[in-house]
Amino acid sequence: MSARRRPQSRVMRCIPGVVALAAGVFTLAACGGSGQSAAPPPPPPPPAPVVSLPASLPFGPITEGVTSAPMTVTLTNTGTASLTFSRNPSLSGANAGDFAITGATCSTANQVAVNAACTVTLTFTPSTMSMENASLNYADNASPSTQIVALSGGAASAANNVVPISVNPGPANENVDVALASVTICVPGTANCQTIDNIAVDTGSSGLRILASQLTLALPQATVGGNPLGNCVQFVDMSYAWGPVQTGDIVMAGEKASSQPIQVIGANGFAAVPSGANGCVVAGGTDLDSVLAFGSNGIIGVGPFRQDCGPACVNQAFPGTYYSCPNNTNCTPTTIALLSQLQNPVWMFPQDNNGVLISLPSVAAGGAMSVSGSMIFGIGTQANNVLGTATVYTTDDIGNFTATYKGIAYPQSFVDSGSNGLFFLDTAQSGLTDCNGQLAGFYCSSGGPFSVTNKGANGVSGPAVMFSIVNAQTLFSNNNSGNSAFSNLGGSFPGAFDYGLAFFFGRNVFTGIEGQQTGNVTGPFFAF
Amino acid sequence: MTIRWGILLSLLFAAAPLWAALGDPEQSVEADRVRLAGQLKRTVMQGYTLHEITAPGGRRVQEYVSPAGTVFAVAWEGPTMPDLSQLLGSYFSLFQTASASPHRRHGPLYVQSGALVVTSGGHMRDFHGFAYVTDLMPAGVSKDAIR
Numbered sequence: 001m002s003a004r005r006r007p008q009s010r011v012m013r014c015i016p017g018v019v020a021l022a023a024g025v026f027t028l029a030a031c032g033g034s035g036q037s038a039a040p041p042p043p044p045p046p047p048a049p050v051v052s053l054p055a056s057l058p059f060g061p062i063t064e065g066v067t068s069a070p071m072t073v074t075l076t077n078t079g080t081a082s083l084t085f086s087r088n089p090s091l092s093g094a095n096a097g098d099f100a101i102t103g104a105t106c107s108t109a110n111q112v113a114v115n116a117a118c119t120v121t122l123t124f125t126p127s128t129m130s131m132e133n134a135s136l137n138y139a140d141n142a143s144p145s146t147q148i149v150a151l152s153g154g155a156a157s158a159a160n161n162v163v164p165i166s167v168n169p170g171p172a173n174e175n176v177d178v179a180l181a182s183v184t185i186c187v188p189g190t191a192n193c194q195t196i197d198n199i200a201v202d203t204g205s206s207g208l209r210i211l212a213s214q215l216t217l218a219l220p221q222a223t224v225g226g227n228p229l230g231n232c233v234q235f236v237d238m239s240y241a242w243g244p245v246q247t248g249d250i251v252m253a254g255e256k257a258s259s260q261p262i263q264v265i266g267a268n269g270f271a272a273v274p275s276g277a278n279g280c281v282v283a284g285g286t287d288l289d290s291v292l293a294f295g296s297n298g299i300i301g302v303g304p305f306r307q308d309c310g311p312a313c314v315n316q317a318f319p320g321t322y323y324s325c326p327n328n329t330n331c332t333p334t335t336i337a338l339l340s341q342l343q344n345p346v347w348m349f350p351q352d353n354n355g356v357l358i359s360l361p362s363v364a365a366g367g368a369m370s371v372s373g374s375m376i377f378g379i380g381t382q383a384n385n386v387l388g389t390a391t392v393y394t395t396d397d398i399g400n401f402t403a404t405y406k407g408i409a410y411p412q413s414f415v416d417s418g419s420n421g422l423f424f425l426d427t428a429q430s431g432l433t434d435c436n437g438q439l440a441g442f443y444c445s446s447g448g449p450f451s452v453t454n455k456g457a458n459g460v461s462g463p464a465v466m467f468s469i470v471n472a473q474t475l476f477s478n479n480n481s482g483n484s485a486f487s488n489l490g491g492s493f494p495g496a497f498d499y500g501l502a503f504f505f506g507r508n509v510f511t512g513i514e515g516q517q518t519g520n521v522t523g524p525f526f527a528f
Numbered sequence: 529m530t531i532r533w534g535i536l537l538s539l540l541f542a543a544a545p546l547w548a549a550l551g552d553p554e555q556s557v558e559a560d561r562v563r564l565a566g567q568l569k570r571t572v573m574q575g576y577t578l579h580e581i582t583a584p585g586g587r588r589v590q591e592y593v594s595p596a597g598t599v600f601a602v603a604w605e606g607p608t609m610p611d612l613s614q615l616l617g618s619y620f621s622l623f624q625t626a627s628a629s630p631h632r633r634h635g636p637l638y639v640q641s642g643a644l645v646v647t648s649g650g651h652m653r654d655f656h657g658f659a660y661v662t663d664l665m666p667a668g669v670s671k672d673a674i675r
Contacts, residue, residue: 204651320608419635
């Protein structure tokens with residue numbers, strides 16, 4: 001809203017004999033002294049006050065619950081008569097309660113003389129982490145008789161949506177291509193919080209899972225039907241993790257997801273991991289019940305789905321997901337309401353809640369010891385998370401899109417920062433060779449570039465993505481020993497393209513959450 | 529009576545292989561359908577018969593049966609990991625030995641050991657994979673048929 005200023009154009013006319021007007025002095029000389037005839041003089045404009053105000057007053061980044069430094073709005077009377085207020089300046093609008101007038105010389109008690117000014121001083125105390133808006137209203141004898149200054153503020157203006165991430169060897173000192181972040185967990189509704197570092201960032205799952213050994217907070221136990229709730233997570237490499245579901249606030253950057261179910265892996269005193277036909281144990285698999293086994297202090301799932309299991313678990317008790325554990329023993333699979341499931345915390349944030357952008361710089365062909373990047377919440381919600389030239393690939397209802405290589409379509413392809421390499425094709429299709437022994441699962445020859453086109457469930461295809469593979473033995477060799485970040489690490493995976501963390505270097509990779517809107521696109525999607 | 533009970537028990541246990549496993553006879557497919565409470569669709573393909581079991585909750589198991597009546601390949605997809613010890617049957621121990629891998633690899637499993645090829649991949653809500661035994665593949669059937 002712009003300041004209101006009455007038009008002040010004055011038409012100069014030659015008015016012989018009239019040398020002075022209320023608002024100025026006109027000389028005959030201005031008319032060349034010709035003395036030629038002129039129209040009768042118009043009546044002079046009546047004296048009137050004119051209000052000059054700033055259109056808006058933005059408050060800078062303010063921490064939630066903290067009161068800003070006072071800011072002052074100055075009103076100047078640029079008119080020709082004194083300004084009087086018909087009522088004191090006041091606040092209105094959606095978030096008026098979070099703004100306060102702490103002082104004002106603009107008031108019904110004071111007139112503002114011509115060319116004089118008065119002030120209103122305000123503070124802002126954000127009660128949410130959303131952008132907040134209100135109006136400062138004046139009522140007086142100017143025309144029009146009301147004026148408004150738009151007030152805004154909040155954590156939003158701070159772009160407080162960035163979490164630093166690091167690709168490094170991790171707490172077990174053996175990770176390759178695992179992105180780690182810090183997460184703050186609080187006892188719900190309190191300032192009793194703990195920040196845990198080295199949490200793996202995973203676009204292939206949803207929900208926060210923490211190793212019990214790293215958690216010092218006592219969080220309340222979640223229940224189902226009055227019984228303690230247990231959660232199981234299974235990974236495609238046959239590893240699994242088990243523990244109680246506890247409730248905590250999840251805080252990252254300026255964002256907070258309140259009272260969220262969190263899996264606490266390997267908690268003492270909780271029911272043993274269920275095994276057998278309806279169990280959590282994967283036959284022949286590894287129990288990830290320690291930092292050493294897990295390779296990190298936990299995992300934060302920021303994938304394309306709101307929940308880990310989702311609607312499937314609402315109606316059907318799936319072994320390998322949620323368990324009811326009466327008396328902390330004899331856990332059996334249970335159905336579970338959507339909001340009692342582990343949530344992708346991003347969609348629970350009050351803002352920047354439609355997805356995440358993971359941004360990692362390029363690394364040299366030989367890799368890097370450690371790489372720093374960002375996990376940025378929201379897509380297209382702030383200047384730092386715009387899609388730009390990225391192509392949006394919507395996924396099917398289980399999170400996959402179609403990759404095509406040499407004319408063959410692989411419709412179960414996906415982006416998964418929790419996979420470390422680029423996993424695709426097999427030796428016959430890629431022309432690469434498989435590693436043996438300790439490096440089994442990786443490619444042990446170099447090749448490429450491989451050119452792959454991708455197509456979303458929405459039918460949208462993007463430009464081909466190109467990547468190369470370097471022999472894992474070379475990457476892990478003494479020459480590069482200690483390196484943990486590689487953009488060219490790969491392995492066999494016939495049947496689909498698994499774009500793991502190696503794919504993320506030098507790219508902006510977006511994960512859009514199901515049901516959340518980004519422009520005119522609804523998640524789930526990946527974009528790059 | 530004792531003998532009859534014995535026969536009955538052995539019949540019950542005969543149905544106990546919960547999944548048709550690699551190398552098992554075609555008859556074992558029905559046990560899987562019962563176990564999954566699923567719908568069975570049988571399709572005769574070029575060189576083999578495909579048994580597809582579709583179960584509630586998005587679970588699907590495909591079993592590839594050779595003209596000799598042997599399950600030579602299995603494929604699966606669903607929201608949780610299947611029990612590979614049952615799906616792979618007698619091949620499981622070979623798979624387990626070959627899949628023992630260092631911590632540093634996170635991602636899909638791909639195991640090729642002797643005649644056995646197994647892959648297990650995907651992500652939360654979509655676990656999929658397949659296994660086949662090259663020795664048991666009928667002549668003229670490509671591994672690309674197995675997905």
